[in-house]
Amino acid sequence: MKRxxxxxxxxxxxxxxxxxGYEKVREPWLQFAISVESFKMVPETWxxxxxxxxxxxxxxxxxxxxxxxFSRWFSLIATGLFAFFLFIGIRASVKGLNVDCGCFGxxxxxxxxxxxxVEHVAMLALGxxxxxxxxxxxxxxxxSLLH
Amino acid sequence: MRYLLLFVPALLLTAQTPAASKKAVxxxxxxxxxxxxNFKESGSPTAPVKIEIYTDYECPACRDLYMNTLPxxxxxxVATGKVQLLHRxxxxxxxxxxxxxxxxxxxxxxxxxxxxxxxxxxxSQPEWSVNGNVEAAVAKVLSPTxxxxxxxxxxxxxxxxxxxxxxxxMGNNQDHLTxxxxxxxxxxxxxxxxxxxxxxxxxxxxLNQKLAQ
Numbered sequence: 172m173k174r175x176x177x178x179x180x181x182x183x184x185x186x187x188x189x190x191x192g193y194e195k196v197r198e199p200w201l202q203f204a205i206s207v208e209s210f211k212m213v214p215e216t217w218x219x220x221x222x223x224x225x226x227x228x229x230x231x232x233x234x235x236x237x238x239x240x241f242s243r244w245f246s247l248i249a250t251g252l253f254a255f256f257l258f259i260g261i262r263a264s265v266k267g268l269n270v271d272c273g274c275f276g277x278x279x280x281x282x283x284x285x286x287x288x289v290e291h292v293a294m295l296a297l298g299x300x301x302x303x304x305x306x307x308x309x310x311x312x313x314x315s316l317l318h
Numbered sequence: 319m320r321y322l323l324l325f326v327p328a329l330l331l332t333a334q335t336p337a338a339s340k341k342a343v344x345x346x347x348x349x350x351x352x353x354x355x356n357f358k359e360s361g362s363p364t365a366p367v368k369i370e371i372y373t374d375y376e377c378p379a380c381r382d383l384y385m386n387t388l389p390x391x392x393x394x395x396v397a398t399g400k401v402q403l404l405h406r407x408x409x410x411x412x413x414x415x416x417x418x419x420x421x422x423x424x425x426x427x428x429x430x431x432x433x434x435x436x437x438x439x440x441x442s443q444p445e446w447s448v449n450g451n452v453e454a455a456v457a458k459v460l461s462p463t464x465x466x467x468x469x470x471x472x473x474x475x476x477x478x479x480x481x482x483x484x485x486x487x488m489g490n491n492q493d494h495l496t497x498x499x500x501x502x503x504x505x506x507x508x509x510x511x512x513x514x515x516x517x518x519x520x521x522x523x524x525l526n527q528k529l530a531q
């Protein structure tokens with residue numbers, strides 16, 4: 172894969188996480204806790220820690236993706252998160268839950284609908300492509316300075 | 319891998335859509351809105367935290383908040399002087415009987431029966447939201463004399479919707495509502511606008527933190 176394409180993909184992923192995290196941290200934590208609760212996956216005592224930590228984790232991950240150090244591992248974590256978000260969306264749909272994902276804050280429609288699935292499948296595909304590309308690039312022998 | 323190129327503009331677009339549609343929630347410190355004492359207000363006026371609740375009588379999530387969250391909130395925070403509560407009306411245009419239900423509640427408020435009628439409207443919501451017979455639902459909890467007064471006001475009182483107009487304008491222009499129910503928690507002059515129904519336990523946690531600040 173072209174190096175610039177990998178960088179572009181990585182920056183887009185970083186942008187997505189930065190935007191998602193920023194939109195959530197500027198709201199009261201209770202707002203995101205309500206979204207997390209709507210998935211009916213965790214006990215109520217976990218809601219506040221998740222609502223407080225996850226947005227900052229997203230921002231930290233975004234910043235970690237920027238310099239390109241350990242990028243294959245950070246890409247892998249990002250892809251894992253994309254896969255997890257898609258999984259809980261599918262789970263909520265199957266269970267018929269009235270969910271507001273709160274992915275990009277309260278101002279963005281968080282309904283799990285066709286648009287949501289297209290968005291999340293695209294993000295997962297991008298994550299997978301970048302992760303595979305980063306791992307392949309890491310396996311390639313480094314150019315010798317002598318040549 | 320070339321297909322990745324197709325994702326790039328698509329992702330940029332999807333990532334930017336929220337920003338375009340996002341109504342910025344202004345969290346900057348605002349002075350607490352002074353609302354004249356009225357029948358939709360409960361609790362101490364000197365309470366350190368004030369909560370304004372925007373609801374629509376025909377919205378199921380509002381019913382859930384009213385029936386499951388509000389009783390505990392009232393007993394633990396409002397009755398103990400920690401929180402003052404104010405109901406605001408935000409009838410959604412897609413709910414055809416909501417405006418009428420709001421008129422009944424506000425007319426009942428004018429004769430001192432707001433709580434009992436608002437409660438009845440939420441309790442019996444599954445029936446009147448289907449058959450549209452709001453009057454029959456309200457008649458079950460009012461005496462015939464009171465019902466006549468309420469019916470007369472609903473029919474002809476041109477000022478009955480004045481507070482609704484004010485509430486809707488405030489919801490749109492100041493609190494930028496995107497859904498009902500929405501609660502606004504006002505502490506130290508800061509308005510936290512929180513949309514959606516919520517279990518009482520997390521609201522309690524949040525309020526205790528606000529009160530401890």
